[in-house]
Amino acid sequence: MSGNAAIELKNITKVFGSIVANKDVCLxxxxxxxxxxxxxxxxxxxxxxxxxxxIYFPDHGQIFIxxxxxxxxxxxxAFKYKIGxxxxxxxxxxxxxxxxxxxxxxxxxxxxxxxxxxxxxKSISEKYGFEIDPMKKIHEMSVSEKQTVEIIKVLFxxxxxxxxxxxxxxxxxxxxxxxxxxxxxxxxxxxxIIIITHKLHEVLSLSDRVSVLRKGEYIGTVNTAETDEAQLxxxxxxxxxxLNIDRSEPKELEERLVVTGLDCINREGVKVLDNVSFTAYSxxxxxxxxxxxxxxxxxxxxxxxxxxxxxxxxxxxxxKTGKEENLRNKTPRQIRDLGVRLSFVPEDRLGxxxxxxxxxxxxxxxxxxxxxxxxxxxxxxPKDLAMQIIEDLSVVTPGATTPVRQxxxxxxxxxxxxREISSSPTxxxxxxxxxxxxxxxxxxxxxxxxxxxxxxxAVIFVGEDLDVLIxxxxxxxxxxxxxxxxxxxxxxTTKEEIGLLMTKSKTSEKEx
Amino acid sequence: xxxxxxxxxxxxHIAKRSSIVWWKAWxxxxxxxxxxxxxxxxxxxxxxGENPLDVFSSLIKGAIGTNRRIWVLFxxxxxxxxxxxxxxxxxxxxxxxxxxxxxxxIGAMATAACMIKLTGVLPxxxxxxxxxxxxxxxxxxxxxxxxxFKAKWNTNETLFTLMMNYIAIQIVSYFSGEWxxxxxxxxxxxxxxxxxxxWLPVIGGKNYLLNILVVxxxxxxxxxxxxxxxxGYEIAVVGESQNxxxxxxxxxxxxxxxxxxxSGALCGVAGxxxxxxxxxxxxxxTIAGRGFTAIMVSWLAKFxxxxxxLTSLLIVFMERGAIQISTxxxxxxSFSEIITGIIIFFIIGCEFFLNYQIKFREKEGK
Numbered sequence: 121m122s123g124n125a126a127i128e129l130k131n132i133t134k135v136f137g138s139i140v141a142n143k144d145v146c147l148x149x150x151x152x153x154x155x156x157x158x159x160x161x162x163x164x165x166x167x168x169x170x171x172x173x174x175i176y177f178p179d180h181g182q183i184f185i186x187x188x189x190x191x192x193x194x195x196x197x198a199f200k201y202k203i204g205x206x207x208x209x210x211x212x213x214x215x216x217x218x219x220x221x222x223x224x225x226x227x228x229x230x231x232x233x234x235x236x237x238x239x240x241x242k243s244i245s246e247k248y249g250f251e252i253d254p255m256k257k258i259h260e261m262s263v264s265e266k267q268t269v270e271i272i273k274v275l276f277x278x279x280x281x282x283x284x285x286x287x288x289x290x291x292x293x294x295x296x297x298x299x300x301x302x303x304x305x306x307x308x309x310x311x312x313i314i315i316i317t318h319k320l321h322e323v324l325s326l327s328d329r330v331s332v333l334r335k336g337e338y339i340g341t342v343n344t345a346e347t348d349e350a351q352l353x354x355x356x357x358x359x360x361x362x363l364n365i366d367r368s369e370p371k372e373l374e375e376r377l378v379v380t381g382l383d384c385i386n387r388e389g390v391k392v393l394d395n396v397s398f399t400a401y402s403x404x405x406x407x408x409x410x411x412x413x414x415x416x417x418x419x420x421x422x423x424x425x426x427x428x429x430x431x432x433x434x435x436x437x438x439x440k441t442g443k444e445e446n447l448r449n450k451t452p453r454q455i456r457d458l459g460v461r462l463s464f465v466p467e468d469r470l471g472x473x474x475x476x477x478x479x480x481x482x483x484x485x486x487x488x489x490x491x492x493x494x495x496x497x498x499x500x501x502p503k504d505l506a507m508q509i510i511e512d513l514s515v516v517t518p519g520a521t522t523p524v525r526q527x528x529x530x531x532x533x534x535x536x537x538x539r540e541i542s543s544s545p546t547x548x549x550x551x552x553x554x555x556x557x558x559x560x561x562x563x564x565x566x567x568x569x570x571x572x573x574x575x576x577x578a579v580i581f582v583g584e585d586l587d588v589l590i591x592x593x594x595x596x597x598x599x600x601x602x603x604x605x606x607x608x609x610x611x612x613t614t615k616e617e618i619g620l621l622m623t624k625s626k627t628s629e630k631e632x
Numbered sequence: 633x634x635x636x637x638x639x640x641x642x643x644x645h646i647a648k649r650s651s652i653v654w655w656k657a658w659x660x661x662x663x664x665x666x667x668x669x670x671x672x673x674x675x676x677x678x679x680x681g682e683n684p685l686d687v688f689s690s691l692i693k694g695a696i697g698t699n700r701r702i703w704v705l706f707x708x709x710x711x712x713x714x715x716x717x718x719x720x721x722x723x724x725x726x727x728x729x730x731x732x733x734x735x736x737x738i739g740a741m742a743t744a745a746c747m748i749k750l751t752g753v754l755p756x757x758x759x760x761x762x763x764x765x766x767x768x769x770x771x772x773x774x775x776x777x778x779x780x781f782k783a784k785w786n787t788n789e790t791l792f793t794l795m796m797n798y799i800a801i802q803i804v805s806y807f808s809g810e811w812x813x814x815x816x817x818x819x820x821x822x823x824x825x826x827x828x829x830x831w832l833p834v835i836g837g838k839n840y841l842l843n844i845l846v847v848x849x850x851x852x853x854x855x856x857x858x859x860x861x862x863x864g865y866e867i868a869v870v871g872e873s874q875n876x877x878x879x880x881x882x883x884x885x886x887x888x889x890x891x892x893x894x895s896g897a898l899c900g901v902a903g904x905x906x907x908x909x910x911x912x913x914x915x916x917x918t919i920a921g922r923g924f925t926a927i928m929v930s931w932l933a934k935f936x937x938x939x940x941x942l943t944s945l946l947i948v949f950m951e952r953g954a955i956q957i958s959t960x961x962x963x964x965x966s967f968s969e970i971i972t973g974i975i976i977f978f979i980i981g982c983e984f985f986l987n988y989q990i991k992f993r994e995k996e997g998k
Contacts, residue, residue, distance in 0.1 A: 135647075136647065137647065137649060424879070425881075426878055426879060451881060451883075452878070452879065452880065452881035453881030453882075453883070454881075455881075456881060464879070466879065468875065470873075471873055471875055471876070472873065472875040472876050472879045473876070473879065474876065475868070475869055475872045475873055475876050476872065476873075477872055478868070478869075478872070482865070485865065486869070486876070486880045487880060489862055489865055490862065495861055495862055495863070496860050496861050496862065497860055497861065497862055497864075497865055
């Protein structure tokens, strides 16, 4: 076939049950090129890449490597063809060093020689500009270092076709820039690189060409130099949409939640919250930014009564009575019984906010089933609420009696957010509420949060996309390694400023 | 490997079904039973040389051949169903209570102990009440001990409940010696055989009718409890996700303990019905493995008490029929168990085909 295509896919189709994950997808990647695969969540990007790396087997279609048709049945086959995939979730052994992880599972003849391997790791690092200590243990590493280990692992095995699945999701802006530099160097070295992403600005700044998938279908490929965000969005979503968030000025600010000096040591003995203090005001949207796993979850769960604390206080100011209540170490039930209208959209929607196997009505009931003295359930009110949410938020579902697990990610989130705001909360906390959602659903959620803010709720929003945080929030609290690195005015800040704050606690190793 | 092989897809691969039409599901189940019969027939011919049709006719005769057999069938079904209903709330909560055998046995033991020690002390109706209370309480205690340990120290309930079975069995062994009639026989024998005190009354002239009615009432009660009560809802939430339960403020430990008390108490009731209603004595084998079979009954019915009526009936039908096969064909008891095993294997195995489908390689026109 075509001369220098490193890998070419032809009419690849993969079906799971009744869901078509990929339909007749064709694409090519050349050596010395970075190709972005762009698509919303659920558009089949990862499935497609899993077929190249031998995890799934395509139902139809052909794969060519260097013009020759191949059958990839297992990750081992993929390695044979020098394909290396860096997964979104790292697959590393925590107690091993970088080098040990890199050579793990290699079936090489000859003696096991850790020193030689470490030397080779070092030479690979130097060639492409990685910064890594080959003998450092994985559990002592930052997320970005772990990712580096994963990349070196596939290079060590001789991969010259690299696939990276959402590599920047866990990185700070600075780390992302560093990664891009390395990827460009690899491209110039003649490797073929595929990067899966849904972030438009990354696509534009990094890749040479972009292939767009929508709902499993291949939409087209464009040269990055000849396109812009608007065109790519249109290809991704299928229609023109305006991406605007109407941010209103906060008004009638009142102290609603005063958090002082929270300390939390988790079960493993790690200090996950360190002297965290802030105030959330009514009528204001407070964003929380930080690298994933910096204590965001513990902070919200502590406020919701799900995480016990070693130190500190969480004072709730009741807007009606003016009374002050300390919520620290109270159970969710006690908090509710105090009359605190605290709503919480947790990060783990189906594992915490909802019960996947239950239908929408029974999930509405989670918050209200205790009402009344009868020992039996009352399903009328939850049913009405379910119908109302389905209508108001246009939830796509066969009916109110469909198990929520069968709904798509966006609709699951609509059900959860809908239930949480139905109690007209005075405090609304949402952790990564748009993760995995398509663009339209994301903007619906942003608007719902805004609406609650305008109604006078104190809204706390934990986000990962800094562009969105800056556009949506009034103030942004930056959290790093469990402590507050700073609180900035969202209207007068930049991504770079927030990025620097995110890594402030470990300044020594950063900066180039 | 030759090039030819390299280019081939795997011969078949397994894919998860998204859903299956109800009639197809029943067709698969029916097919499984037919296949099971076919395999047991082949095995019968190979091992014994008997005509398989004879074997199956004795199977059916054994289960429903006579009026008495039909009543025994129903009685055994009711007892198995009772234990299955007892384990269901625990399993729905994902608390793996495999100690139903011991919980029911200790209930049976408590019933027998009351019959032996309180006859003559209490008037007949009060005696039965005392027996009932004793069985319920002892079953509940047997179940709540592992639950408390689980709630407090997160111990493994599977091992714990299993071990509790052996303690119950040894307690019964001990008292079988202690209270043996006649002394030294090692058996308690029929208690109050002459006065019938503490025996459940026979209603409608049918020996087992009362037991069956009690279990029918429990079935309906359990169905309502799990589906319409707040407790049932909490059990479902805790079973699906303890995190969700905590998030909405359910006291998970309390629910675990409460549910295990109910589970154990119902096991106690099964022991009570077996001793006071049918056996009028207690031995190590009073429960006869129902505590374990019940788990299968409950799973097969997907924890729906109404379906459990069917699954327990099916299993008891097979057991009763298989016993008849061994006697009428002059085979030993193990043969009946082989056949029951084959049939149950197919019934459980067909669940795989309800959840997954096998896709074969399509023929390519190249």
